[in-house]
Amino acid sequence: MYYLKTEQSFDAAHFLKGYAGKCHNLHGHRWRVIVEIRSDKLRTDAQCRSMVVDFSDLKKSLKDICDFYDHSLIYETGSLKETTVAALKEEDFCLHEVPFRPTAEEFSRHIYETMQQQGYDVSRVDVYETPNNCASYGG
Numbered sequence: 001m002y003y004l005k006t007e008q009s010f011d012a013a014h015f016l017k018g019y020a021g022k023c024h025n026l027h028g029h030r031w032r033v034i035v036e037i038r039s040d041k042l043r044t045d046a047q048c049r050s051m052v053v054d055f056s057d058l059k060k061s062l063k064d065i066c067d068f069y070d071h072s073l074i075y076e077t078g079s080l081k082e083t084t085v086a087a088l089k090e091e092d093f094c095l096h097e098v099p100f101r102p103t104a105e106e107f108s109r110h111i112y113e114t115m116q117q118q119g120y121d122v123s124r125v126d127v128y129e130t131p132n133n134c135a136s137y138g139g
């Protein structure tokens with residue numbers, strides 16, 4: 001089996017609704033994301049001969065996901081008052097509502113599923129919320 005890894009990161013704010021501790025406050029992280037894909041075969045077409053996929057394509061797929069969230073506020077559906085969301089939007093802040101609590105675990109699963117939907121055979125996604133804390137999701 002062959003394995004390829006690529007890494008990207010994004011800066012984003014979040015908070016954990018219902019968390020008894022400092023993480024219930026709005027705060028930011030540099031989220032570091034590492035995606036590993038696998039294949040038991042290598043390509044045979046001229047440009048990609050002897051590759052699982054072109055690193056450039058793999059890198060771009062992950063970068064597109066990370067760029068979407070970069071410099072935004074990520075919040076769980078229902079975790080902010082509608083008036084708060086409206087006020088933040090009126091300020092032209094970039095907001096991303098997600099249907100899950102924005103933990104490193106949920107992001108690792110979300111990115112795993114997004115990359116799978118793009119056709120990659122993803123073996124593992126690591127999401128570092130801080131340099132020392134990482135959550136992973138694997139298939």
Ligand SMILES: Nc1nc2c(c(=O)[nH]1)N=C([C@H](O)[C@H](O)COP(=O)(O)OP(=O)(O)OP(=O)(O)O)CN2
Nearest residue numbers: 015016023027029102103104105129130131133135
């Ligand atoms: N299993 C998880 N636990 C926590 C998550 C998470 O996503 N998965 N997230 C948080 C918070 O988002 C928080 O920002 C992380 O806080 P902490 O571990 O305290 O990290 P810091 O490095 O910022 O803390 P220091 O006190 O500065 O070391 C909490 N838990």
Ligand SMILES: [Zn+2]
Nearest residue numbers: 014023027029
């Ligand atoms: Zn956090």
